[in-house]
Amino acid sequence: MRDGQDLMREIVALVAKDLTLLLRDRGGFFFTFIFPLVFAVFFGTIFSGSGAESRKLPIAVVDEDSSADSRAVIAQLDTVAEFDTQGMSRGAAVEAVRLGRRVAYVAFPKGFGEARRRMFYGRGPEIELGFDPSRKAEAGMIQGLLARHLSAQVGQLLSNRSSLRSWIHETEVSVDSSATGGGRRGALRRFLGELDRFTGEVADSTPGAAGDGGGWQPVSFKNVDVARVRSGPRNAYQVSFPQGIVWGIFSCAFGFGLSLVHERTRGTLVRLRIAPISRGKILAAKATACLVAIVGIATLLLSFGALVFGVRATSPALLAIAVLSAAIAFVGLMMLFSVLGKTEATVSGLGRAAMLLMSMAGGGMVPLFLMPHWMQTVGSFTPVRWTILALEGAIWRDFTLSQMALPCGILLAIGVGTFAAGLKVFRWTEG
Amino acid sequence: MTVPATQSHRDTMLRLSDVRKSYGKTVAVDGLSLQIAAGEVFGLLGPNGAGKSTTVALAVGLLEADRGTVEIAGAGGPADPAVRAKLGVAPQALALYEDLSGAENLRFFGTLQGMAGSALAERVRWALEFVGLTARARDRVSAYSGGMKRRLNLAVAVVHDPPLLLLDEPTVGAARSCSTRTEPSAASKPRTPPRRWRSWRAAAACPAFASSNRISRRCS
16 A cells, blocks of 8 residues: 555656656757746847836937036936936937937027026026927927926025025126116116015024025925835836746646647556556646746746846735746646647647737737737736736736735636646547 | 456456447447466457457556456456556557656656665666666667667566566567567576566467457467
């Protein structure tokens, strides 16, 4: 009579045999372990450009004024996180935009600095923004960001009493020597005088307020961290790596299904069936080998993604549940496919066709959130859709356990249902 | 058709009682009863489609009989894994893993038969020597010739020293030197055959013939 240790040894032998065969099959090894990684890196790179810095808007900066003011504004632009600035001549900047190397150019023409110091009279400072007409959205964003940062500089001037009073005195001199009309000049002088007096009185009556303007700002922003309710992935690799894992899971399950057919046609399945071990254990061991391979490929991809591209799961435990649920779903599906065809060619074709269709509809090729609503509805009928949702739920969608229950529950139901259906009509021999 | 027992019930290794198996309207085996005693060599001969492979499949539990019973070593039917442990089978197809070596195939199938450790290692060594593949033990089966694969197919069947050995066309494709090593011949018995295999020669003298759903036995 066999004890538990014997049975465990036999199951381990079956699992080890399947994994050894997988590792010794160069083609199988490539498509199981290397291709999903290449897929994830390739498409992650394509969708994110050159990586982490790719979300910055590349703009050319042309400084024709070369004044302290233009240099100060440009220096501030360099610190804007959303911009990737590069100084160049006007001609080079126009060419860079025309060839698509830069989204836009920002030019500070001669007289910018002088015009910027004028306020309430004369022409204000002008900034030239050149952009590709097909990229109006980016141009609008650049304009908004420029306006925000220049306004902030004005706010800084108005909130610093010493610099404000110094500006008032300079402007009074400038107004006196300008061509501004007599009536308007008088009104401007009175306004500047009142502003100077007000600034001086506030400075005298506010303790410790000699340099900071008493805390007045044109507008203030209170930053609140709402990172937990972000609505999208943090980078393209967080989308491409779940897709890569799906391909890895499919490759392993595909290998599992094909190995069943291969063993049936080669006759080794008969030998296994005759061995003193139950059929359930034989199939369970084969499924276990497949699960081990899937966990291996998922671990490989996630480790690589975390180390190189910062792809980190918000919940490793939920990620493990998602991977296992998906693995069970695809192993069940391939179990069913393995009995639908008699030959390896039939099962192989069936599996590839099914995977292609499921991937297209389920988000295995195009990210789910980029797909039209009707396509997402169609995709709901594929395990790929729920696999990607579960993986993304653990990686960047911040799913809770209850939110994860739906996709994982559906995947488990698919896996158990299809495995049971396949087992019911499973043939140990050909014919 | 009943093939009479030659040994007592206690020593019967394989007993088929009134077995019938059909595939749709085609009856492959009908009313077959036979007993094979311990130490006996039983040859089943017949043309294609006579039901030989079906009989073997019924005996090892790959097929379930429509009627009748199969009993192995008085311990029960082949549906029971413990009963199947008494079987050694060399199927007609070369049921081997091509990407594993000869020794790895033997170790794997030996482990499934419940063997482990030094006992398994010793049996693997013996089986390789028995079929003359010791020198190629570490080579992958995919690099073997057809005859070598056929010999390994036989070695897998005997690696766990089964009391009942069923060979389905064991020498198809094997070279003459290989056939004489494995066939029951007085001139070329295995180097270290177990005692119960020494009467292989008797199969030639007392075969069973399968023809048109009928199996008969003629002892000279």
